[in-house]
Amino acid sequence: MKIFTSNLLKFTAIIIVTTSLFRLTLSSFLANKLIIPTIFLAIFYGLLMFFFGWYFGKKDYEYLPIFDLGLRYNTITFVIFCGISELWFLLKLNAPYEHVRGLRITELIWLIILIIHLIIYLIYRKRHSFKGLDKTEIFE
Numbered sequence: 251m252k253i254f255t256s257n258l259l260k261f262t263a264i265i266i267v268t269t270s271l272f273r274l275t276l277s278s279f280l281a282n283k284l285i286i287p288t289i290f291l292a293i294f295y296g297l298l299m300f301f302f303g304w305y306f307g308k309k310d311y312e313y314l315p316i317f318d319l320g321l322r323y324n325t326i327t328f329v330i331f332c333g334i335s336e337l338w339f340l341l342k343l344n345a346p347y348e349h350v351r352g353l354r355i356t357e358l359i360w361l362i363i364l365i366i367h368l369i370i371y372l373i374y375r376k377r378h379s380f381k382g383l384d385k386t387e388i389f390e
Contacts, residue, residue: 253322255314261306262326268298269334277338281345299327321371328364332357 272295279288303323335357339350 255310257306257310257313258322258326261302261323262330264302265299265327265330266334268295268302269331273334273338273343277343277345277348280348283347299331303327318371321367324364324367328360331360 275291279291303320307320307323335353338344
């Protein structure tokens with residue numbers, strides 16, 4: 251089965267750039283103590299990631315008839331966001347008022363959501379494997 255499709259690779263490239271720009275802008279806003287714009291930036295980033303995942307996930311679903319509930323996209327986004335953010339702190343590019351504790355809380359919450367997503371995927375995977383077809387109808 252093809253796990254890394256061209257749509258997933260395009261999505262990955264886009265979120266690497268978007269997440270890097272997000273980290274840069276976030277640190278800049280926090281360095282200048284711009285709290286309200288920081289909140290709007292975080293909401294905008296989250297919505298943008300959802301839109302990109304939905305767009306490329308929908309294209310992937312049309313191309314690759316598997317049932318994955320967007321788990322691959324959620325996982326890739328999580329890994330890239332955490333990787334870039336951890337690297338951001340390791341390279342000391344963070345703002346003076348930006349603490350790694352906030353990142354760790356975000357990672358923990360997202361990890362819990364990702365685990366719930368995985369559990370839901372595993373439950374539904376047993377029922378559906380290909381676009382609306384039951385596994386028992388495919389193989390005899």
